[in-house]
Amino acid sequence: MTEVAKFAEQITNDKNNTNVRCQFCNSLMLKAHEGKYCEQEIDVPLMVQSKDNAAESLSTETLRNFWQIDDMMTFENIGFSHTVDGRKFLVCADCERGPVGYHELATKRCYLALQRVVHSDK
Template sequence: MTEVANIEQQIVNNKNKTNVRCQFCNSLMLKAQEGSYCQQEIDVPLMMQKQDRGADALNTETLSHFWMIADMMTFENIGFSHTVDGRKFLVCADCERGPVGYHEISSKRCYLALERVVHKDD
């Protein structure tokens, strides 16, 4: 199954069909129907950084599929990093793995990357 087909299965009426959970500890981050699907290309730091990078260098990947959450209080369980270039990165509040997305300081919106979480109701 292609990535696009996988993503389409998670969307109903432009919202997340199922609960969104941490891929590492299964902690509930976002309940079903709470995030709005959006597409945009953003460079997000890799979850696992290479050891041989320079002190100030971050290895990133471009992500393009997100759940947009207008109010940070909508989350069930999420943590925020310190501010970097007008953004705070989102992490699992239980296991602190991430980033799983980012919080845009200027708009106060959060973007949870579909590629960095799992979608399941149990």
């Protein structure tokens, strides 16, 4: 199954058709129909880092599927990290787990990774 096929049921007319929530505390991050689906390859730090790597650089994974949010005020509950290479990473504002995506300072757009959130209206 391709990555796009895995997320097809969450996408209607290139928008998120359900609410987007934190996978850890179920906090509402983004309401339905507020994010636009986009694909790009970006290396994002892993949500859990190895303690063996603590003194070195962060371990990352390449993410490809995102909800693009053009205005950061669209979010219901999101936190921002310190700036790293022109980006701020997004975390859950309630439990502070993440990163669940990133904020691009140059364009002022936010990108929420489909792989790191839960799609649910509950």
